[in-house]
Amino acid sequence: MEGTTITYTVSSNESGLTMKSFLRQRKGISRKLLVRMKQEQSIFLNGIFTYLDHPITVGDVITMKMPEEESENIVPEAMKLDIQFEDEDIMVLNKPANQCVHPTLLHPNGTLANGVVHYWMEQGFNRKFRAVNRLDKNTTGLLIVAKNQYAHQQLAITQRERQLTRVYEALVHGKLNKEEGTIQAPIARKSESLVEREVREDGQDAITHFKVLQELQNASYVQLKLETGRTHQIRVHMSYIGHPLLGDDLYGGTKEWMDRQALHARYLSFPHPRSKKIMSFTSELPADMEKTLNELLF
Template sequence: MLEELIRFTAEDADAGQTVREVLQKRFGVSRRLLIRAKFKGLITRNGQHVFVNEILQPGDEIAVMVREDEEESVAPEEMPLAIRYEDDDLMVIAKPAGLVVHPTGNHAGGTLANGVIAYWQKRGEHRRFRAVNRLDKDTSGLLIVAKNQWAHEQFSRMQQERTLHRTYQAIAEGDVQPDEGTIDAPIGLAEGSFITRQVRPDGQSAVTHFRVLARGCGMSLVELVLGTGRTHQIRVHLSSLGHPLAGDDLYGGSRELIGRQALHAHRLSFVHPRSGAAMEITEPLPADMSTLAQKFFG
C-alpha cells in the first residue's frame, strides 16, 4: 500500500530548482525518506513518474508516496475519541486517564492506538499509528498522532530542537517553593527496578520549568513545561523536591483524594509542519482534577 506524504504545486520561487531541492529545503524531507520514496514508493509530476534531479516549472503538481515496510499490526477497536484537531498530517486527541496509548504485553488491546486505527479504517484510511508524545496510562491530556511518516519526522525534529512546547498542570502535595523555577536534575532507573525512576548523578539530563498557580491547605497547583522528555520526568522531579503528585503512590503521593497521579497535559504549541501556522491547543482539567482543585484552591 502506498501512503501519500507530500503533494504540492510548484511556485515561481521553485522554478529552476530540482524536485529533491524543493522537497528537502521547503518541506524538510529527510534523505532517508527521499531514498525510500525513490526505491520503495513513487514520485510523480503532473501524474507521471519524475526523477528527483529534474527541474521544476511553476504549476507542476508533485506527489510523493512511499510503501510501508510493515503492515499495521494494531487491531481496530471502536471507542470514543476526543479529537481536538485533525488534518491530513496530524491529530490532537485528549486522552482520558486510565487509557494506555499503545499495546504492550500487559495491555494487548483496548488502547488509544486500537481506537485510532478503527476510526481511520471506518473513514477508509489505512495508516500506521505514530504517537508523537507519549503519556503515561494515568496521565490525562493532549497527545499528537502523526498521520504519515513525513509528519512524524517533522515532529521528531521539533522535539530535538525543542520547538514542540508541552505544558502540564499538576496538583502536588505540600507548598511548592519558590513561585517559579527550573529543576535541572538527571534521571535514571532506580536500583533494582525496571519501572521506577529517580534523580541520580549518572542519569540522563532532565530539565523541568515550573510555576505555581495556586496554593492552599497543603497542596499546590503547578504549571510545568518540559525542557526534556524523560520517562516519569515531572513525577520524579517534583517527588525529589519532597512534593509528590497527589495520587502518585509510585513516587510517594497519597491516593486518599484522587485515584491516579494528578497530572494533565494541558497545552501544546508548535508550528504546523506543512502550513507554517502557529498552533496552540489547550485542554481544561478533567473532572477528577478539577474537583480536587476546587476543594483546595477555590
Template sequence: MLLQFEVTEADEGKTIRDVLQTAYGVSRRLLTRAKYGGSVCLNGAPAYVTERLKKGDQVTLVLPAEEAESLVPQPMPLAIRHEDEDLLILAKPAGMVVHPTRTHPDGTLANGVVAYWQAKGESRKFRPVNRLDKDTSGLLIVAKNQWAHEQFARMQRQRTLGRTYQAIVEGLVADEQGVIEAPIGLRDDSIIVREVRPDGQYARTHYRVLGRGEDMTWLELHLQTGRTHQIRVHLSYLGHPLAGDDLYGGSRERIGRQALHAARLSFCHPRSQEMLTLTEPVPPDMAQLIGQIESRDGADE
C-alpha cells in the same frame, strides 16, 4: 501520502532531493519508499531526484500506501480535538494505556484509533508523538504518516514542540516559579521506576505556581526535555510529589491517580507552517482539587 510544493526563487538551481530533504524534511528512507512504490514528479511528469529546479516548478512526492496496523481494532469513544491529513490530536482520559504492552495487551488508545481509521477505510500505522502515562490525562498527538512523525521527532530534538502540563502536588511550593534541572535514569532495582542520578539523561522542567491550598500546590509545568516520568521524578526530587502518585511518594488519599494533565500543545504545523495551539481543561477529579485550592485562596484574600 502526498506532498506538493512550488519552487521558490531561493530554491532555484537546487536538486529535487536537496529541497525535499532540507526544506521539507523528507528523509532518505522516505525518498527510497517513493522510488519503490511511489513517485516523484516535476511539473506532472516522472522525475529523478537529481534534476535541477527552476522557480515556479511544481514538485509532487507520493508515498505508497502503508500496510495496515497489526493491532486489533477495538471501537471506542475518542475525544478528537483536531484532525487533518497529517495529524490526529486526542484528549486521552486518565486510566487508558496509549499502546499495547505485556500487561495491557488490548483496550488501549491505539486499538481505538486503529478501529476509527479502519471504519474510514484508511490504512495507517499508529505513531504517537508525545507519550502519556496510563494515569496522565490530556492532549496527545498521533502522526498519521511517517513524514509527519519524522517532523515531530525533529521538533522534539530541536525543542520546538511546546508541551504544558497542569499538576497538583503535595505540600506548599515556596517559590512562585523555578527550573528543575536534574538528570534522570532508571533506579538500579527496577525496570520501571526512575530517579535523579548523576549518570542519568539530562532533563529540565520549568514550573510556575497557579495556586496554593492548605497543603497542596497547583502548578503549571513546561517540559524542555521529554524523559520518561520526567515531571513525576522531578517533582518528587523537589520534595513535592504529585498527589495520587504513590510510585513516587504521593498519597492516593485525595485522588486515585497522579494529578497530572497535558493541558496545552503548541507547535508549527509541519505542512502549513502555521502555529497551532490546543488547550484541554483538566478533568473533574483534578478540577475538584483545584476548586479546593481556589476556594482557600479566595478565603485568604
C-alpha cells in the same frame, strides 16, 4: 483510498539545487523517507518520476505520493474518542485516565491506539498509529497522532528543535519555597526497574519549568512546562524537589486525595507539519482533578 500527497513549488532561491538537496536540506525530509519514495517510484518532478540527483528550477512542482500503511498488529476496537482536531496529517485527542496510549503485554487492548485504528478503518483508511507525544496511562490530556510518515517526521523535527510547547497542570504535595523556577536534573532508568526513573548524573538532560498557580491545604496547584520530554519527567522532577504528585505512589505521593497521579496535559502548541501554521489547543481539567482542587481550597 489514495495515500497522502505532498506538493512543493520551487522558488527562485531554490533553483539549481538537486531534488535531493531541496527535499533534505530545505524541507527536512528524512533520508529514510526519500529512499522509500525512490524505491516505490513515487516522487515526481512536474508529474514525471524523476531521480533525486535531477536539478530543479524555479516553478518546478515536486510531488511525493505515500501509500497507506497497515497498522502494525493493533487490533481495532470500537470506543469513544475525544477528538479535538483532525485533518489529513494529524489528530489531536484528549486522553482520559486509566488508558494506555499503545498496547503492551499487560494491556493488549483498550488502548488509545486500538480505538484510533478502529476509527480509521470505519472511514476506509489503513494507517500506522504514530503518537507524537507520549502520556502515561494515568496522565490525562492532549496528545498528537501523526496520520502519515511525512507528518510524523516533520513533527519529530519540531520536537528536536523545541518548537513543540507542552504545558501541564498538576496537584503536588506541600508548598513550594518559591513561586516559579526551573528544575534541570538528568533522568535515567533505575537499574533494578523496568519502569521507574530517577535523577542521576549519567542520565539524559531534562528541564522542567514550574509556576505555582495556587497554594492549597498542604498541597499546591502548579503549572509545568517541558523543555525536554523524558519518560516520567514531571513526576521524577517534582519528587526530586520534595513535592511528588498527589496519587503518585511510585514516586513518593499518597493516594489520600487522588487514586492516580494528578497530572493533566493542559496545553499544546506547534507548527502544523504541512502548512507550518501555529496550532494551539487547550484541554479543561478532568473532573477528578477539579474535584480534588476544590476540596483542597482554603
